[in-house]
Amino acid sequence: MGYDFFIVGENRAIRGTGPNDSLYLSAFQGASVIDTMAHFGMTVEKDRPQWPTFEEYGVDPADFSDTADLTEERQKAKAAFVAAYQAVREAADDEPDAIPAYKLRFCDGFWVTPSEIAAALNRYEAHPNYDCAELPFGDQTWARWIAFLRVAQAAGGLRTV
Structure with a gap:
């Protein structure tokens, strides 16, 4: 088990299979990234919406x-x-404070919007010395994730599948 994140483009469809269009994180890496995001205030806890029956x-x-x-x-x-x-x-707030955590935790293809990503990155970058977390030594998972978020924000968002 792990996390497969994909960049979305036009019509909120998964963009492609290029090297910058997806990011795989193991279950441990994904859980660690989501926990770190919570620490920086990049996620917000909301109930996962109910699927139609x-x-x-x-x-x-x-x-x-x-x-x-x-x-x-x-x-x-x-x-x-x-x-x-x-x-x-496709559900999203008009003016999000951060990324709803359920959109990252569950591989149901929820659309993480560019505005949700922007809000999350703004919260991250508001921390003093935030960029120390991206220094090029040790485990590069966080640095890869932040770079991926920046690409996703510019492209049209992301999905976890």
Whole structure:
């Protein structure tokens, strides 16, 4: 188990498979990074939103098969379910204080927005001598993470999958 972070670009889709488009952290590294972010005030604790359920929308897993022959009513229900699911993955505050921690902890593809990343980086950079954490000796996980966040902010955000 680990954390796979991907840069997103246009339409909030995962950008590509280039060397700067993703970052893998082991379970230990990822947990350490998220804890360090909390120390710097870069994350905020919020409840993870609830996913829509099949029952709420009157659909079942078979409706998502490529071979499913759906009535028009069932197609609309499926489309409504997918829209509700996407709304949970794309949810964001207009003026965030930091990155909601659940977006990093869970590999559900939550969109971490450029404004959430900017707020987190602003909190980090407000600490005296913050850049000492990025000095080029010892474990470079934190320095790689901060560099990745800066790329993600400029690109369109990131997703954890």
